[in-house]
Amino acid sequence: MEVVIHPDSGAVARTTADIVQGRLEQGHAALGLATGSTPLGAYRELIRRHRQEGLSFARAQAFTLDEYLGLPPEHLGSYRSVIRREFTDSVDFPDRAVHSLDGHAPDPVAEAARYEAAIAAAGGIDVQILGIGTDGHIGFNEPMSSLASRTRIKTLTEQTRRDNARFFPAPEDVPHHVLTQGLATIRDARHLLLIGLGEAKAEAIAAAVEGPLAAACPASSLQLHPHTTVLVDQAAASRLQ
Ligand code: F6R
Numbered sequence: 001m002e003v004v005i006h007p008d009s010g011a012v013a014r015t016t017a018d019i020v021q022g023r024l025e026q027g028h029a030a031l032g033l034a035t036g037s038t039p040l041g042a043y044r045e046l047i048r049r050h051r052q053e054g055l056s057f058a059r060a061q062a063f064t065l066d067e068y069l070g071l072p073p074e075h076l077g078s079y080r081s082v083i084r085r086e087f088t089d090s091v092d093f094p095d096r097a098v099h100s101l102d103g104h105a106p107d108p109v110a111e112a113a114r115y116e117a118a119i120a121a122a123g124g125i126d127v128q129i130l131g132i133g134t135d136g137h138i139g140f141n142e143p144m145s146s147l148a149s150r151t152r153i154k155t156l157t158e159q160t161r162r163d164n165a166r167f168f169p170a171p172e173d174v175p176h177h178v179l180t181q182g183l184a185t186i187r188d189a190r191h192l193l194l195i196g197l198g199e200a201k202a203e204a205i206a207a208a209v210e211g212p213l214a215a216a217c218p219a220s221s222l223q224l225h226p227h228t229t230v231l232v233d234q235a236a237a238s239r240l241q
Helices: 009-024 040-053 079-086 108-121 158-167 183-187 199-210 218-224
Strands: 002-006 029-033 060-064 066-068 127-130 152-155 177-180 191-196 228-233
Touching: 002 009, 009 029, 009 040, 009 127, 009 191, 009 228, 060 079, 060 108, 066 079, 108 152, 108 177, 183 218, 191 199, 191 218, 199 218, 199 228
Parallel strands: 002 228, 029 060, 029 127, 127 191, 191 228
Antiparallel strands: 066 177, 152 177
């Protein structure tokens, strides 16, 4: 793992954008996009580069990491909606090139298999942006997820439901179940960018980077990947040895 400690979240966002831009400029790119608060600075920086410097996403594809089960695609809280609102609708990404899991699919198991096939058909993901949960989750792979897992249904822990309640009108509106790329699916991407911002993520970042490889901290499974870059601000780096 390569760990890059920046003074603040703005520098993390610019470095993330640099890596994404570098890959886009090589031609067709498949980007893996996390939702949540962590990548928003990087998305804003990419939008700025699109508007002011002509950075283009016209030949790129995007795959979101996960989705709430039971939310219709057009629901404001669905990750399909969120990624469009926060990022892809503000650049020249063709809408059909922005792929996501359908949380309303009648057969979620078949939907998970369809998504794995769609990623494979795109040639795999080139750069995967990841946030980290306070409990070490990536995607919605909660602690004790199988390190060999593929895209599948998962149950959220109460801690993650509480952490995500800010995106819903009321805490009880947060769904209990999700579809998420598995840990092995995530590790199939060619370059992984794990971003951690703020003191609240310091313990999870330390466990991911320096802790034992263990299902108790799903992000530690990124230690198995030959090309993982951990991008953190000073606060998120504060528990590293
Ligand atoms: C969201 C996702 C989650 C988040 C994590 C951190 O697509 O994959 O793993 O990255 O829950 O969320 P924030 O960034 O909101 O702290």
